Amino acid sequence: MDLSDRPETLRAAFAVPTSAELRPGGADWMAAHWMPFTGNRQFKADPRWVVAADGAYLIDADGRRVFDGLSGLWCTGLGHGRREIVQAVQRQVATLDYAPAFQFGHPLSFELANRIVERMPAGLNRVFFTGSGSEAADTALKIARAYWRARGQASKTRFIGRVKGYHGVNFGGISVGGIVGNRKLFGQAVEADHLPHTQPPAGSFYRGQPPADAPYAQTLAEQLLDLIALHDASTIAAVIVEPFSGSAGVVVPPVGYLQRLRDICTQHDILLIFDEVITGFGRCGAWTAAEAFGVVPDVLNFAKQVTNGVQPLGGVVVRQDIYDTFMAAGGPEYALELPHGYTYSAHPVACAAGLAALHLLQHDEALARVRALAPVFEAKVHALRGASPHVTDIRNYGLAAGLTLAPVPGEPLKRPFEVAMRMWAKGFYVRYGGDTVQLAPPFISTEAQIDDLCDALGQTLRELT
Ligand SMILES: Cc1ncc(COP(=O)(O)O)c(C=O)c1O
Secondary structure: OOOOOOHHHHHHHHOOOOHHHHOOOHHHHHHOOOOOOOOHHHHHHOOOOOOEEEEOEEEOOOOOEEEEOOHHHHOOOOOEOOHHHHHHHHHHHHHOOOOOOOOOOOHHHHHHHHHHHHOOOOOEEEEEEEOOHHHHHHHHHHHHHHHHHHOOOOOOOEEEEEOOOOOOOOHHHHHHOOOHHHHOOOOOOOOEEEEOOOOOOOOOOOOOOOOOOOHHHOOOOOHHHHHHHHHOHHHEEEEEEOOOEOOOOOEOOOOOHHHHHHHHHHHOOOEEEEEOOOOOOOOOOOOOHHHHHOOOOOEEEEOHHHHOOOOOOEEEEEEHHHHHHHHHOOOOOOOOOOOOOOOOOOOHHHHHHHHHHHHHHHHOOHHHHHHHHHHHHHHHHHHHHHHOOOEEEEEEEOOEEEEEEOOEOOEOOHHHHHHHHHHHHHOEEOEEEOOEEEEOOOOOOOHHHHHHHHHHHHHHHHHOO
């Protein structure tokens, strides 16, 4: 459905005002909404409206089609407005719009858990649903602590995260997270230490996974041993990492790194949690990054792409023996084994969206498509290296890429912001974060769309002063 040439129809269908109508007097009208992770003052002075979406495009209030270069927020790989998901949601909301999440059940959540488990690495087969990736992070941390307590090792409470890691915005997640800007206003809530980040030095321009013998890579995973020596394994519940860091600007670990973390965690009786909120369900060209990298964690978090972003849903998948430990320690059968959960855990409408999205991911052969597009994307993205001397590094994996831009003196965040604004004006949405510009095009992208995205970015980078 191409809506761009029918802005009037679009406005009537969605009852949206035009950008002209949205702006005058807009300051007052916009004042009440405190927007998340947004420069509110800048946005309210110069708003960028998204009023509809169709396939690989967002549509703005002027009916302009803007290529969705980050798949929403890394979550709409199948494209927008997929009929099968829309219909599943419509059917579900008309049948069962809500069911109490505690002590009563609806069948869709059981069905979805089974469909998710089929796509997990062998051994990860019990699913706890949350409403978001942040809730998944805190749920996984709580499960890890409670698991050791149930096993009589209550001193294992500390967590090890990683510098540049992102695990959402709740207190557990920011404590193990390592993006300083997200932490410094809020203090350290949960006891955590951090592994060093795995970002290669500026100027590396590695394609895909950096090699194991890269000089900077040598001691990265070994430093977990230093943290264990410092804190003692008897105080450490879990290590949590993103298989590759998305929000830090697509930071891909060197070959062998995740395997080494796995081995060290196993040797020291520490749980390994993979936060696959970005990497899960297709972005790596596999169901999980665990599968893509060949390393199986004890606990795996997901969200975002599981419903194609259509409904909020996240979750935590654990090994059966972890679940069984809770059951065995649970007391009488009518008692709760894990006093934890959310009103919207496994919301029926979100589960319907999830089932439809997983079906589409499978039947569209979306993962194969990501694998086929990834080399094309890699070549185009790395060709941007020469576009501007300000591009100091480019990293990529699957259908994700991050470019690091040299800071403007005194204004370290400005250049990526400028790039994103210029790209928006040209008809392309990309994300800016820290000193990076991030790309994650939809799995349904054509090669021509990838070309256009990268060409527009190249032109924008050349415009930078
Ligand atoms: C790895 C990772 N974990 C957790 C989150 C938080 O997810 P949410 O924004 O759904 O709370 C994100 C969001 O980008 C993420 O990338």
